[in-house]
Amino acid sequence: MTSDNRTFPADFLWGAATASYQIEGAVAEDGRGPSIWDTFSHTPGRTVNGDTGDVADDHYHRVAEDVALMAKLGLKAYRFSTAWPRIQPDGRGPANQAGLDFYSRLVDELLANGIQPWVTLYHWDLPQALEDLGGWPSREVAERFAEYAEITHAALGDRVRHWITLNEPWCTAYLGYGNGHHAPGRTNGADALAAVHHLNLAHGLAVRAIRAADPGAQVGVTLNLHSLLAKTDSAADQDAVRRIDGIGNRVFLDPIFKGEFPADVARDVAGLTDLSFIQDGDLATIAAPLDFLGVNYYSRSVVSGPEDDEGFHDSHSGAWPGSDKVQFHTRGLPVTQMGWEIDAPGLTALLERVHAEYGPIPLYITENGAAYADEVGADGQVADPDRIAYYDLHLRECAQMAADGVPLRGYFAWSLMDNFEWAWGYEKRFGLVHVDYATQVRTPKASFSWYADVIRNNALITAPDTGK
Numbered sequence: 001m002t003s004d005n006r007t008f009p010a011d012f013l014w015g016a017a018t019a020s021y022q023i024e025g026a027v028a029e030d031g032r033g034p035s036i037w038d039t040f041s042h043t044p045g046r047t048v049n050g051d052t053g054d055v056a057d058d059h060y061h062r063v064a065e066d067v068a069l070m071a072k073l074g075l076k077a078y079r080f081s082t083a084w085p086r087i088q089p090d091g092r093g094p095a096n097q098a099g100l101d102f103y104s105r106l107v108d109e110l111l112a113n114g115i116q117p118w119v120t121l122y123h124w125d126l127p128q129a130l131e132d133l134g135g136w137p138s139r140e141v142a143e144r145f146a147e148y149a150e151i152t153h154a155a156l157g158d159r160v161r162h163w164i165t166l167n168e169p170w171c172t173a174y175l176g177y178g179n180g181h182h183a184p185g186r187t188n189g190a191d192a193l194a195a196v197h198h199l200n201l202a203h204g205l206a207v208r209a210i211r212a213a214d215p216g217a218q219v220g221v222t223l224n225l226h227s228l229l230a231k232t233d234s235a236a237d238q239d240a241v242r243r244i245d246g247i248g249n250r251v252f253l254d255p256i257f258k259g260e261f262p263a264d265v266a267r268d269v270a271g272l273t274d275l276s277f278i279q280d281g282d283l284a285t286i287a288a289p290l291d292f293l294g295v296n297y298y299s300r301s302v303v304s305g306p307e308d309d310e311g312f313h314d315s316h317s318g319a320w321p322g323s324d325k326v327q328f329h330t331r332g333l334p335v336t337q338m339g340w341e342i343d344a345p346g347l348t349a350l351l352e353r354v355h356a357e358y359g360p361i362p363l364y365i366t367e368n369g370a371a372y373a374d375e376v377g378a379d380g381q382v383a384d385p386d387r388i389a390y391y392d393l394h395l396r397e398c399a400q401m402a403a404d405g406v407p408l409r410g411y412f413a414w415s416l417m418d419n420f421e422w423a424w425g426y427e428k429r430f431g432l433v434h435v436d437y438a439t440q441v442r443t444p445k446a447s448f449s450w451y452a453d454v455i456r457n458n459a460l461i462t463a464p465d466t467g468k
């Protein structure tokens with residue numbers, strides 16, 4: 001149940017997040033190479049309306065204006081990602097200085113406004129040249145990632161203290177290589193599992209590279225962990241939870257925090273792979289100690305097992321290799337524009353579990369937010385009461401968790417501004433700031449002022465006006 005606690009610890013970090021391909025545009029400027037998302041979004045039928053990130057929010061040319069908005073919001077931290085193909089156009093070899101200069105200017109602008117830069121090194125825009133070499137199912141990409149991390153840290157590490165290696169490797173592996181809904185659009189469960197391991201390895205190698213150069217750096221990873229409920233207490237439904245937890249959560253958490261690959265998942269996927277891509281020493285590399293864990297949370301999932309006796313697995317593609325017959329259910333709860341059910345207590349259940357089983361480790365919510373079909377009204381304002389209500393519900397959970405001793409240190413709203421929502425294109429609006437894509441005019445929404453009040457007060461003082 002959502003609590004009435006509405007205040008936050010004095011040092012709670014208030015932020016907002018974006019990602020390179022979703023906002024930057026300028027895809028062919030200053031030496032940037034093509035990424036898998038350029039290729040994918042330009043392939044007919046892959047994104048809604050054929051939308052691409054070619055221009056997006058044109059943030060590449062509007063850094064000063066966008067940082068001014070962040071300052072107005074009162075952000076203490078801004079989480080953004082660096083585009084690997086801007087820094088290494090082919091994913092290997094010497095740095096493209098113009099790409100590094102862009103991020104260096106952004107970092108300087110943030111610091112000049114008193115905003116901590118939090119850099120995510122990988123938010124899905126893999127250089128196309130590395131996909132052509134085999135992509136994340138190939139071990140070489142993990143090695144190249146460590147080199148890219150080192151180059152990026154060398155350019156920005158004198159000013160950036162917080163580094164996130166990967167954003168949501170679940171999406172990269174299973175949506176990119178399992179069901180093909182994301183770039184590069186491949187559909188092979190065994191490849192997805194190899195990608196999981198090489199993403200974990202890339203993370204561990206990057207942590208090692210950053211620590212070697214900068215022992216004082218704060219390094220973590222961002223996972224979109226699944227908060228799960230069984231549809232019933234039947235054995236099949238309980239097993240569905242175990243399986244989705246294994247393939248969705250523990251294949252990342254166990255290697256990273258325990259240096260182990262979950263044995264039950266190895267059994268679940270035995271029909272697809274023998275996991276021989278896990279080499280001696282890899283798990284120790286992956287388990288390099290971290291300074292924090294970032295968790296992205298939007299909704300909770302209810303799952304059930306198959307109704308027949310034919311087992312959980314019958315397909316070689318899909319987002320849940322080895323467990324593709326697990327069913328996902330809705331409960332009739334209110335949904336956001338994405339169709340995702342709103343379930344704020346699911347966030348508490350998730351973080352309490354992570355803290356109990358994988359802690360102690362400082363936790364940050366590195367994304368949380370909601371899409372709605374916002375419009376600029378005749379009065380020039382954007383009223384988004386549903387988004388405010390969504391934030392309010394989730395932040396009440398956060399306040400209570402912090403009071404209850406869960407080491408939750410900060411919160412990043414997703415997103416600072418409307419942007420390219422991947423295969424959904426520009427239809428889904430997650431921003432605190434509305435973006436008119438034809439004119440690039442930015443209009444802060446009502447949620448922007450509301451969140452600014454939360455940050456200023458370090459508390460949820462203004463109750464949401466749901467307009468209902």
Ligand code: IFM
Nearest residue numbers: 019022168296367414421
């Ligand atoms: O827009 C995405 C973001 O890139 C990753 N996390 C989920 C968000 C909403 O779908």
